[in-house]
Amino acid sequence: MKSNRNIKDSYYIEQDNYTLEVFYHYYSESLTDYQELEIQKVMLNGSIDVTDLYFDHIDLEDTIIKSLDL
Numbered sequence: 321m322k323s324n325r326n327i328k329d330s331y332y333i334e335q336d337n338y339t340l341e342v343f344y345h346y347y348s349e350s351l352t353d354y355q356e357l358e359i360q361k362v363m364l365n366g367s368i369d370v371t372d373l374y375f376d377h378i379d380l381e382d383t384i385i386k387s388l389d390l
Contacts, residue, residue, distance in 0.1 A: 324349050331384045339365055340374075344384055357381045 325348045333340040341363045348355040359381065362374045374380075 327388070331387065340370075341366060342380060342384065344381075346385070346388065355385070357385055 325346065327346040329344065329346075331342045331344060333342065342359060343361040343363075344357055344359055346355070346357045359371070359374075359377050361369060362371045364370045
């Protein structure tokens, strides 16, 4: 039987001239196969909060879920 998962972590996207650090909360429930990933904060180069400016949350959520070894 699978167990419920509750993960709070960060994911890095490194490019040539910037780095994004994405703080997220992942939750999955085993009985219903429900899963959710919430982007909590997106930081540019570790110091500038760009959460409200970053519009590609759905693709980012998919990328993070795929990177989790579930």
